[in-house]
Amino acid sequence: MGPRADVRERPITLGDLRHIFRRRRRVMVSCVGGCVALAVLVCVFCTRRYQAFGEIQVQKDSSDALGLDSMMGGAEDASDALDANITLQTQADLLESDTLALQVIEALELETTRDYQPRYDALGSIFRLLSPSGPADPLNASLENSPRRRTRALKIFDANLNVKVVSGTRLIEVRFLSSDPVLAAKVVNQLMDGLVEYNFQTRFTATNQASEWLTGQLSDLKKQAEALQARVIALQRQSGVVSLGVQDAQGRDQAYSVIVDRLQQATATLSQATSNRILKGAVYKIVQSGNAELISGLSANGIVSGSPTLSTSLGLIQSLRMQEAALQGQIAQDTSKFGPSYPRLMDSRANLSGMESAIEDEVHRVAERSKNDYEIARREEDESRTEFATEKHQADSLNDKAIEYAIVRQEADDSRGLYEDLLKRLKEAGVLEGLRSSNITVVDPGRIPSTPKQPNIPVYLAIAAGVGLFLGVCGAFISDSIDDKIQTIEEIERDLELVPLGILPHLGEPNWYRRPGGPSLSRARSPSSGVNSLAIFAHPNSPYTEALRGLRTALLLAKSSAPPQLLLITSSVAGEGKSILSANLAAVLAQSGRRVLLVDADLRKPSLGDRLGMESRTGLSQYLTDERSPEDILEVGRLPKLHLLTSGPVPPYPADLLGSLRMMEALDRWRGYYDFIVLDSPPVLLVTDPVVLASLADATLLVARYGMTNRLSLARSHRTLMDQSTQDRVGIVLNGVSQGSPFHYEYYGHSGSLGYPEIHGGKHVDA
Structure with a gap:
């Protein structure tokens, strides 16, 4: 009974999703509300954390790292954007x-603060049980010598530290989170001061080592100048030197000759070669240390400007050192973030090892080149000294005391001038390095924050709402997919290939709607009290009553030659509203002027007599059992064309009675007297009674309750009834559909009440 359904699959539309969300709105609201409530609890009970902010400026590096560039005539090189x-x-x-982190932790004693106190970590405890923990930290050891303490402290410090280079500027932002706002500001300031001190110490160490070696060379040069000056004084006393009467710009007397002139040139050459040898020796001494940091610092000095190959190698070392520092920082960052077993760290460590090897090879080559430059400078000094000795021997051969005096005086002046010039440059280098000790400038010191950074309540609530909405949507889909109760018309059409014959809205639960014996049952024995509770009297123009009339119309306009006279109403299981439908459908049929007999064929748990407030002396069971028992058919008040035959006492074998010859004879006799006979039978899946009656009925209405009836149960009930009848004689009636549900909208095209007025006492009242 009812048209065949088109069961072709169709894609899910936005409307389908909307219906799913409406059906499962409780799940979605619960998820969103739970997540938001959890976020509120987190915001209320979590520790307030404050973030201090500091900013530093990194100025351009000075190329005069040793303070010697002005002596060699060098100039500062302009650094490009890459540098x-x-x-x-x-x-x-x-x-x-x-x-720097360890310095800050020890200086501010961060291990004693709240953030660094040990906390129980369940996951970490499990990992420690599965993996070796290593040796314990020594007692009373420093943080540097305690691997476990050091690792834990650095992990906490790095988690709270945020360093960011401001794009397009020379500024670096430093941020630190702490539960103590004062401590957060102290950490930022201490970290920036530590960077300034580190840069100063690095530059100072490089300058100090070069200065120490130059100081030793100057000491020898000073002794030589003092010895030459003593000789000049002795020669001046021993011989009378004839002055030519010509004085130089410094007011000194001069004795001129070609030999003396060549000797002076040789002396100047020797002085320059000596100075070159000293500077090359300084470079060679630094290179011998093998310290790549100190060696790379020579690349910006004019001290190596005379050797292009050496300058290129030093520049390469400096570039490799920068790449090494960047790679070490990346390794430290990946280790802190992903752990020491992160696969990418193996490649990074291999690159670092290769880079260190390249730096060592380049340092070795620089050492060889600086040694060669030093040897060449020393040979040039020896050759100049040999040339000077030759010229001096020729001058000595003149046996001219005046020339000897002039030569010695020139040597003394040159030696003194060289010593004073180198000493001046050395002092200038120390003064300049002290004045330009660091290229780091603090722009904004760390200040005490006024408001906490965490928790960020709006962000937390927004994230909680988003996560809750996501979980709610997932929960809606999951709950809808695993729910086997009837929720949509498509489910009935897909499972049974049959369109429901009628959809009955939910009307509420008056006293007669409840099962007999329930807590709210009014077991009235007055016939009028139960009849007045029928929908056609209690709610004559309600959507439920209109749906009943629609079901009546569908039955009267059946495609067969005549409408079904004998109607069987059953359900899959108890509690789906079959008895209520039987009583109200019989009342609607009687209201249309037809003679209707309502038979309570549920001989196991009868309910119609109690619900309608009517009793009989015999009933159906006694009539079928005792041939002498008459039919005790009752007339329902206010509906003279509606008659009721109660079930009577519960018999021992109900199915046998319903399938007996006497039952068939009674049905045939009733057909001749009544227009419609409505049989209310037990549920299909519980007993065989409705199966027996289905073979006798003209049509069977299988009642299913929205949101309660299991789809598999409905399909089994329908298949069981189909075995005793044809498809055109079994129809589905869906009961208890909420008027605001998507199901109601799908069938009627609207949600909520129809808005029909109800008439009570001559006045219109909204249903």
Whole structure:
């Protein structure tokens, strides 16, 4: 009974999703509300964390790292954008280095603060059980010598530190989170001061080592100048030197001759060669240390300007050192973020090892080149000294005391001038390095924050709402997919290939709607009290009553030659509203002027007599059992064309009675007297009674309850009834559909009440 459904699959539309969300709105609201409530609890009970902010400026590096460039006539080289970016990134990596972090932790005693107190970590405890933990930290050892303490402290410090290079500028931002706002500001300031001190110490160490070696060379040069000056004084006393009467710009007497002139040139050459040898020796001494940091610092000095090959190698070392520092920072960052077993770290460590090997090879080559330059400078000094000795021997051969005096005086003046010039440059280098000790300038010191950075309540609530909405949507889909209750018309059409014959809205639960014996049951014995509770009297123009009339019309306009006279109403399981439908459908049929007999064929748990407030002395069971028992058919008040035959006492074998010959004879007799006979039978899946009656009925209405009836149960009930009848004689009636549900909208095209007025006492009242 009812048209065949087109069961072709169709894609899910936005309307389908909307219906799913409406059906599962409780799940979605619960998820969103739970996540938001959790976020509120987190915001209320979590520790307030404050973020201090500081900013530093990295100025251009001075190329006069040793303070010797002016002596050699060098000038500062302009750094390009790549050098600036490398410098900024290097300084940022230094701020995130473990060395500075340990200095700050020890200086401010951060291990005693709240953030560094041990906390129970369930996941970490499990991992420690599965993996070897290594040796314990020594007692009373420093943080540097305690690997476990050091690792834990650095992990917490790095998690709270944020260093960022401001794009397009020479500024670096330093941020630190702490539960104590004062401590957060102290950490930022201490970290920036530590970077300044680190840069100063690096430059100072390089300058100090070069200065120490130059000081030793100057000491020898001073002794030589003092010895020459003593000789000049002795020669001046021993011989009377004839002055030519010509004085130089310094007011000194001169004795001129070609030999003396050549000797003076040789002396000047020897002085320059000696100075060159000293400077080359300084470079060679620094290179012998093998310290790549000190060696790379020579690239910006004019001290190596005479050797282009050496300058190129030093520049290459400096570039490799910058790349090494960047790679070390990346390794430290990846180790802190992903752990020491992160696969990418193996490639990074291999690159670092290769880079260190390249630096060592380049240092070795620089050492060889500086040694060669030093040997060449020393040979040039020896050759100049030999040439000077030759010229001096020729001058000595003249046996001219005046020339000897002039030569010695010139040597003394040159030696003194060289010593004073080198000493002046050495002092200037120390003064300049002290004045330009660091290229780091603090722009904004760390200040105490006024408001906490965490928790960010709007962000937390927004994230919680988003996560809750996502979980709610997932929960809606999951709950809708695993729910086997009837929720949509398509489910009935797909499972049974049959369009429901009628959809009955939910009307509420008056007293007669409840099962007999329930807590709210009014077991009235007055016939009028139960009849008045029928929908056609209690709610004559309600959507439920209109749906009943629509079901009546569908039955009367059946495609067969005549409408079904004998109707069987059953359900899959108890509680789906079959008895209520039987009583109200019989009342609607009787209201149309037809003679209707309502038979309570549920001989196991009868309910119609109690619901309608009517009793009989015999009933159906006694009539079928005792041939002498008459039919005790009752007339329902207010509906004279509606008659009721109650079930009577519960018999021992109900199915046998319903399938007996006497039952068939009674049905045939009733057909001749009544227009419609409505049989209310037990559920299909519980007993065989409705199966027996289905073979006798003209049509069977299988009642299913929206949101309660299992789809598999409905399909089994339908298949069971189909075995005893044809498809055109079994129809589906869906009961208890909420008027605001998507199901109601799908069938009627609207949600909510129809808005028909109800008439009570001559007045219109909204249903």
